[in-house]
Amino acid sequence: MMKKTTYALALAALLASSAASLAxxxxxxxxxxxxxxxxxxxxPLQNAANLAVKHVNDNGGLLDGKAVAVYGDTTGSSQGAVDAAGKLINVENVPIIMGALMSGTTIAAAEAAAIPAGVVQISPTATSPAMTDIDDNDLLYRIVPSDNFQGKVLADMVLEEGINKVAVTYVNNDYGVGIGGTFVEAFKAAGGEVVAEVKHEEKKNSYRSELATLSKAGGDALVVIAYAGDSGSKIVKQSIEGGLFTKFIGTDGLRDEALIADIGAEALATSFFSAPTSPDDNPNQAMLHEAYTAEYSEPADKPFVDQTYDATFMTLLAVEAAGSADRAKMAESLRAIASAPGEKVGPGEWAKAKALLAEGKDIDYDGAGGSYDFDEAGDVAGAIGKFVVDGDVYKQIKIYQ
Structure with a gap:
């Protein structure tokens, strides 16, 4: 009986210890x-997020234990985003969410899942202007500038190239409509002429009808605002095959190495693209890129690697600064770690941040993508880069701030 009792007590202690460790x-x-x-x-974006978690766990951990990143896949659809966010919130019980990436999936997840549950969501990449006006109870944030800015910058880029007449096609979703409308308005206001404007649908096999309309109207180039992995690459390829356009102008959705692989660098030699970027000569970007390359043996100059790392690191800083995983504390905590006043911390400097917070001091995170001072809507200012195709990758040739 004594042996059984001793065994039972030992087993209970072990289970309690395991439960405490998990907790x-x-x-x-x-x-x-x-x-x-x-x-x-x-x-590369998964690598960036995982690297942020690794930097935390290798340098003191989160709160009294380790950080665990739980992934949800939106499948690139609104319903998929709602389902994945709902699982993170209701099953995994996460206090804060990094993501989503696409504007449409970010908005869907926020409106149907995160905001009703009181969960902060911070996107590293969603650019739709529609996000600014969502009634979000201070729960929805992003660390890239709105397309209200990128659209105007793109108009400047086009005119600087001496291109005064363009045809425009943009995908019929939150991302495409947002930046497409801003670009068209800004381009016209600056004296440019939009000879034709066509909104197109996703997931079609052929865009030849839309391209015929655009080509017939003339124009010195075709502005394509879409994702390369969906309609964007098809539109460029079918334009070239039909001899309709040879110069293409795109935004971050088209600045995808899959486009180069599909179309070929030579056919894109006169094209250029806009995308959110880091400010010029940002030492924190160099810091992250060195760490990323050391960890993964590949370059870090991929679209949104900087912002994805930063957004993930910021969610972890917000939890640490709050002192708990209390959802109600996340918004205030996120704003606090991202804004002055406070001692500067950068990518990878988790031990420094954790020590400062433990001492009751304020911190101000400046990331690989720049500084992130949120306005009332959870938006930030930022920088937009101009990119051209250089071999099998994209090369940044100018920064607009």
Missing amino acids: EDTKIGVLMDITGPIASFIP
């Missing part, structure tokens, strides 16, 4: 469009 780990949600139209973007 020390803190989950954060990572909502990504792993499958769907931007699947080709995802592997």
Whole structure:
């Protein structure tokens, strides 16, 4: 009987110890469009998010234990985003979510899942102007500038190239309509002429009808605002095959190495693209890129690697600064770690941040993508880069701030 009692007590102690150990780990949600139209973007972004978690766990951990990133796949669709976000919130019980990436999936997840549950969501890549006006109870954030800015910058880029007449096609979703409308308005206001404007649908096999309309109207170039993994690459390829356009202008959705692989660098030699970027000569970008290359033996100059790392690191800083995984504290905490006043911390400097917070001091995170001072709507200012095709990759040739 004594042996049985001793064994039972030992087993209970072991189970209690295991439960306590598990309880020390803190989950954060990572909502990504792993499958769907931007699947080709995802592997380096997963690496970036995982590197942020590794930097935390290798340098003191989160709260009293480790950080655990729990992934949800939106499948690149609104319903998929709602389902994945709902699982992170209701099953995994995460206090904060990094993501999603596409504007449409970010908005769907926020409106149907995160906002009703009181969960903060911070996107590293969603650019739709519609996000600014969502009634979100201070729960929805992003760390890239709105397309209200990128659309105007793109108009400047086009005119600087001496291109005064363009045809425009943009995908019929939150991303395409947002930046497409801003670009058209800004281009016309600056004296440019939009000879034709066509809104197109996703997931079609042929865009030859739309291209015939655009080509017939003339224009010195075709502005394509879409994801390369869906309609964007098809439109460019069918334009070239039909001899309709030879110069293409795109935004971040088209700045995808899958486009180069599909079309070929030579056919894109006169094209250029806009995308959110880091400010010029940002030492924190160099810091992250060195760490990323050392960890993964590949370059970090891929679209949105900087912002994905930063957004993930910021969610972890928000939890640490709050002192718990209390959802109600996340918004205030996120704003606090991202804004002055406070001692500067950068990518990878988790031990420094954790020590400062433990001492009751304020911190101000400046990331690989720049500084992130949120306005009332959870938006930030930022920088837009101009990119051209250089071999099998994109090369940045100018920055607009």
